Amino acid sequence: MTEKSTATAPKNNAARPPSVWRRFGMQLGIWSVGIVMWLAFVVLAPSAFTQPEMYLAFASSTPIFALMAIPLTLVVITGEIDLSFPSIMALSTCAFTKVVAGGAPIIVGVLAGFLMGISCGLINGYLVTKFNIPSLVITIGTQFLFLGLELAWTNGSGVDLTPTNYATISKIFVGRTFFGVANQFWWTILATLLLWYILNRTRFGSHVFLTGDNKISAQLMGVNISRVKQGTFALVGFFAALAGMIGSFEVNYFWPTMGGGLLLNSIAAVFLGGTSVFGGSGTVTGTFVGAFIIGAINAGIVAVGINAFYTQVFFGLVIIASVLLQAIISKRVKS
Amino acid sequence: MNSQTPVIALKNVSKTFGEVRSLSGIDLEIYPGEIVGLLGDNGAGKSTLVKTIMGFHRPDAGGEIWFKGEQISDWSVAKARGLGIETIYQERALCEQQPIWRNMFMGREIVNKFGKLDVKGMRKEASRLMSEHMGFTSTAVHPDNTVLTMSGGEKQGVAITRALHFEAELVILDEPTVGLSLSETKKTLDFIQNIKASGRSAIFIDHNIFHIYPAVDRMIVLDRGKVAGNYKKSDITMDELIESMYRVARTGNMKEQK
Numbered sequence: 001m002t003e004k005s006t007a008t009a010p011k012n013n014a015a016r017p018p019s020v021w022r023r024f025g026m027q028l029g030i031w032s033v034g035i036v037m038w039l040a041f042v043v044l045a046p047s048a049f050t051q052p053e054m055y056l057a058f059a060s061s062t063p064i065f066a067l068m069a070i071p072l073t074l075v076v077i078t079g080e081i082d083l084s085f086p087s088i089m090a091l092s093t094c095a096f097t098k099v100v101a102g103g104a105p106i107i108v109g110v111l112a113g114f115l116m117g118i119s120c121g122l123i124n125g126y127l128v129t130k131f132n133i134p135s136l137v138i139t140i141g142t143q144f145l146f147l148g149l150e151l152a153w154t155n156g157s158g159v160d161l162t163p164t165n166y167a168t169i170s171k172i173f174v175g176r177t178f179f180g181v182a183n184q185f186w187w188t189i190l191a192t193l194l195l196w197y198i199l200n201r202t203r204f205g206s207h208v209f210l211t212g213d214n215k216i217s218a219q220l221m222g223v224n225i226s227r228v229k230q231g232t233f234a235l236v237g238f239f240a241a242l243a244g245m246i247g248s249f250e251v252n253y254f255w256p257t258m259g260g261g262l263l264l265n266s267i268a269a270v271f272l273g274g275t276s277v278f279g280g281s282g283t284v285t286g287t288f289v290g291a292f293i294i295g296a297i298n299a300g301i302v303a304v305g306i307n308a309f310y311t312q313v314f315f316g317l318v319i320i321a322s323v324l325l326q327a328i329i330s331k332r333v334k335s
Numbered sequence: 336m337n338s339q340t341p342v343i344a345l346k347n348v349s350k351t352f353g354e355v356r357s358l359s360g361i362d363l364e365i366y367p368g369e370i371v372g373l374l375g376d377n378g379a380g381k382s383t384l385v386k387t388i389m390g391f392h393r394p395d396a397g398g399e400i401w402f403k404g405e406q407i408s409d410w411s412v413a414k415a416r417g418l419g420i421e422t423i424y425q426e427r428a429l430c431e432q433q434p435i436w437r438n439m440f441m442g443r444e445i446v447n448k449f450g451k452l453d454v455k456g457m458r459k460e461a462s463r464l465m466s467e468h469m470g471f472t473s474t475a476v477h478p479d480n481t482v483l484t485m486s487g488g489e490k491q492g493v494a495i496t497r498a499l500h501f502e503a504e505l506v507i508l509d510e511p512t513v514g515l516s517l518s519e520t521k522k523t524l525d526f527i528q529n530i531k532a533s534g535r536s537a538i539f540i541d542h543n544i545f546h547i548y549p550a551v552d553r554m555i556v557l558d559r560g561k562v563a564g565n566y567k568k569s570d571i572t573m574d575e576l577i578e579s580m581y582r583v584a585r586t587g588n589m590k591e592q593k
Contacts, residue, residue: 222412
């Protein structure tokens with residue numbers, strides 16, 4: 001494709017930085033989709049979208065799947081996928097309730113939950129890297145396995161988590177500390193910042209990009225791609241445990257079937273956010289915006305007064321349009 | 336032939352992939368300040384040998400790798416590079432969607448004492464190396480640009496400056512001139528002479544005997560995974576070398592000559 005800008009050579013023929021468009025084109029795409037959609041909702045349903053209640057509701061519900069979508073971004077950048085995180089969510093929350101029921105202090109229970117999440121992630125990572133099985137296939141297997149173990153362990157019955165017994169932990173996870181905004185929203189912001197840092201400012205993060213871009217090159221240069229992938233799966237496991245506990249405390253109850261319906265929300269958020277399905281590129285901030293777009297669609301459709309059965313149609317259209325937009329942008333950027 | 340300790344020595348190194356034996360019983364020594372040409376037909380095992388020296392392939396049991404007189408048991412790419420061996424691969428070993436700086440420091444990123452990447456430092460160093468040593472001034476070689484937009488020669492430049500930055504003791508060049516223009520090829524050959532001038536060593540692999548012969552001190556001929564010949568340049572003329580290369584390809588035997 002022709003590019004006009006190359007015709008005007010810079011002074012002294014010096015090296016020039018890539019244009020803003022080239023560097024942030026994908027990011028601009030997702031942010032503009034988000035803003036356009038938000039403006040549309042404000043115009044169509046001003047009564048709902050100018051009220052803070054609407055945004056407070058977003059801030060409490062979206063984080064449950066956003067918290068998993070954000071680390072999932074790293075898995076996708078390495079060229080893999082994880083379909084088992086909703087089950088990890090359920091199994092690690094189950095571990096938390098069982099340890100507490102066994103008489104251990106709550107903090108021990110929380111640690112047990114995280115430990116379970118990380119272990120499940122490491123099992124995924126181990127199976128994928130050790131046996132070279134496509135993650136798409138193996139995590140379908142572990143998704144059934146983890147959920148099955150959890151259902152067998154709980155015998156299908158839930159656990160009451162009323163704040164009287166869990167005052168402190170419930171406040172930390174899902175309290176309304178600042179401006180009445182649910183704490184899980186702040187946790188999500190924190191997770192985004194943390195994972196941005198890991199991805200962009202650590203050796204591990206660099207290796208995540210290199211592994212997904214060209215694994216042979218990365219290996220030839222001494223990158224341990226198995227360890228990198230295992231690390232990304234473990235991160236998803238950890239955050240699935242966090243999301244599971246937050247989701248349960250939000251409703252004061254642990255449902256053994258929790259996590260159902262969150263899988264596609266999280267995956268859609270990652271791809272909406274501009275992460276390449278082929279690996280090698282992606283951003284956690286994009287996923288963050290993508291998650292809130294998905295969250296807004298749900299609420300927006302109802303607020304605008306459209307029959308809720310159209311939600312899926314709208315979902316489909318927004319996702320397809322965004323991904324098409326990204327395909328067009330990336331083609332232009334790379335030419 | 337040389338009283339110095341070799342930079343790297345392979346002793347009885349074999350490599351088997353399933354049923355296929357790619358290398359069998361390779362003995363090889365590279366001395367400081369020496370440029371060694373590695374010749375051989377397609378499938379002779381040149382690339383496998385390079386990847387074994389680099390720790391990408393693990394030699395079969397019984398093979399030994401010695402670095403500066405010390406046997407190294409847990410050989411790996413990270414270890415090889417840490418000790419000062421860099422390879423410029425035929426396939427460049429680049430990650431094309433990533434910016435130049437990330438490619439240049441791939442696997443050996445600079446971090447501060449808290450483990451934070453020194454992105455600014457890597458950008459600056461990448462930019463300096465590319466312009467000072469490779470003379471690149473094209474708009475495509477800003478350190479933040481992706482490799483995707485670069486020409487073949489520029490990509491090669493990234494791979495070469497990578498070896499430059501790490502001041503490798505031993506540089507391995509696996510068919511570095513494939514796909515390069517005349518001036519880019521000359522630049523690469525100059526780079527090999529600079530390695531020698533600074534007292535370091537190189538292994539130079541190329542299909543083109545006319546590139547290899549003038550550039551090297553010694554030549555090793557591989558055939559079907561074995562060392563078929565080992566010549567000092569002073570012991571063989573280019574014509575004799577070409578002659579015996581033909582003979583090797585036909586008979587697998589080099590030793591018929593006087």
